[in-house]
Amino acid sequence: MSFRTDIERLTGEVNRLAQRATVNKSSIARLAARINMINSVLVKDDSMRIVLTPDEAESHQKALREFHSLLEGAKDYLTIFSQDIQNVAPILGGENAKCDFDAFGDRLRRLLPRLVLTLRDEQKTGIVEEFSEAKMKKEDEEDAGADQDDAPVVPGEVEGQQPGGGNVVASEYGRPVCAAQDNPPMISMGELEFSPIPENEITGSERSELGSVYRGAYMNTPVAIKKLHVPDGGTHYDQQESQKSAKDLRKEAEVLMKFQSENVVRLLGICTDPGNYLLVMECADLGTLRDVLQDETYALPWDRRVRMGLEGARGLYTLHHGKTAMLHCDVNTRKFLVDRNMHVKLTGFGLTTTRSSARKHGRTSRRGRPSSTRHTVTFVAPERMGNINTPYDDRAESYSFGIVLLEIACRRPPFKDMGESAIAEFVKAGKTEDVPADCPAKFRHVIDACRAFDPALRPLSAEIADGLQDAFIQSVSMASS
Known part of the structure; x- marks a missing residue:
């Protein structure tokens, strides 16, 4: 069986599994449609293809292998969703699944430029537009919303995991979050509730050379508060060091603000009140x-x-x-x-x-x-x-x-x-x-x-x-x- 024929076979299996899905039907249908679009341009008449340089040909062949691997992964993944909902939910929560489908889409978008190397420019235009980042993001959000609306209730589903428990379903709803932006919001000490831990009680996971992390509350929600080790006033006060630390705090905050995602800790704001250089972040309850x-x-x-x-x-x-x-x-x-x-x-x-x-x-x-x-x-x-x-x-x-x-x-x-x-x-x-x-x-x-x-x-x-x-x-x- 030729490599291209096997890609055809796997695409057909993905389509059959998409029709049997019991949950996440919109996201699954979208993934199958995108795979079909790419497969359709791969099976065009060879006489219509342009000749590639050796480097381009090697890049194209590598992309085909990666696409084949993606199809195998998609087939195995969709097989899970064709099972009974009681078996699916404990393994793949709604937020998990959204991230997975987003990742499949991202992989397809990154592969596309190398997969269409053999096509003439006029043949590429339509599919390149279909895989634009903005268009895909909008479609993915719509699909995730539709899947959430159609999600069945699973008996016995419990959010969160206690010691000794199994897998869980994720939820970020009800938490204060910040959209990605350049300037971090300012928070005053009066808006925060936390009790500093005595120095001799701070463990290695809570303390570093640059600062210590405490648990606290902001807007009635548990948060993590990182305080820089900077004396502000008193015998050991160093104005230059204090100003440098404030600058460092802003730098770290600005980095956090630029990378808002499910797998990067969210920054809610910073505090630069005298003696309190703080980063206020979402709380990760279980620690490191x-x-x-x-x-x-x-x-x-x-x-x-x-x-x-x-x-x-x-x-x-x-x-x-x-x-x-x-x-x-x-x-x-x-x-x-x-x-x-x-x-x-x-x-x-x-x-x-x-x-x-x-x-x-x-x-x-x-x-x-x-x-x-x-x-x-x-x-x-x-x-x-x-x-x-x-x-x-x-x-x-x-x-x-x-x-x-x-x-x-x-x-x-x-x-x-x-x-x-x-x-x-x-x-x-x-x-x-x-x-x-x-x-x-x-x-x-x-x-x-x-x-x-x-x-x-x-x-x-x-x-x-x-x-x-x-x-x-x-x-x-x-x-x-």
Whole structure:
């Protein structure tokens, strides 16, 4: 069977499954329609196609392989939705499904320019317009609304997860949120309710070099409040340091405001009252990703763990592909928070910078020391082990995220019984820790790819997110079979 014939076969299976869907019918129909549109231009008469350069031909063939992989994932994913609603709902909540369908659409939109390389310009126009980002976003919102209106009530459905519970259905309704904008809203101390924790009671997950995080309330809603460590007045007062910290606070807030998404922690506003430099953010009740992974009272089957990795990757992808593309520069399991519905959100943007700045200056902390000295060398890429001034780039960030994925798979900190020097030598020698034997194959593949010794072989955040979506579909299919 030829590659193109197999694409035809998979497209037909997607269409049959779309007709059998029991939930999310509008989103599923849209996905099938978009796949049909792309398939229709792939099967045109070869005599109508233009001749490609060798590089273009290789890019086109790679896109076809990626489209084939997407079709296999879509087939497996839609198979889940053809099951009884009682089996579907515990695994895929409404918000989860919307993110998944959005991701399929995003993958198709990114593939399209390479898939239509063989078409003449007049043949491309119509389909390119159909896959414009603005048009797709509008359609996706309409479909999600229609699916929500038609969603059946599932007996026994409970929102939120208690220790030892299974998967959950997400909901963001009723929370104060901020639309993406350039200037963060100002909040006064009088609008906040929180009690600072004595310094000797602040744990590692709540305190960093730059600030401490407290629980509080804003607009009668639980929030997280990050306070910078800046004395304002008194013996240790430093006006220059205070002004610099206020500037740093605004910088971190501005980064948060530009990247509003389901998998990036939401900023509600900032406070710059004297002595109180605060970031007010949505509350992630369960703490850091590391906290949750190490808490054995939480049931984390493979489909849940792969989902956590996928949501983390989507947060990183949002940062890397915003209007101002940026690098996080401090990726580790304490920089991802987990909310009460077990959803993962990227946070900790104190070191975030643009790609050009990262390449020019490497990765250093606000205090002038390499950030790896604060978080050990655990998440540092091998090429930066010997020289921390090696330019920091997307591939180095992919390695750090690969270690995050390894920790998710193992549910324990990487290199647990090794000191920093031993870790550095281990990694520089091209060695990697083992992934659990029962780890789903596609999840294992992404983890290993991210940890490749050669930076050029590591996937970028878009490829990581795509691979983890396929891994999630595999793990859900295994869980529901």
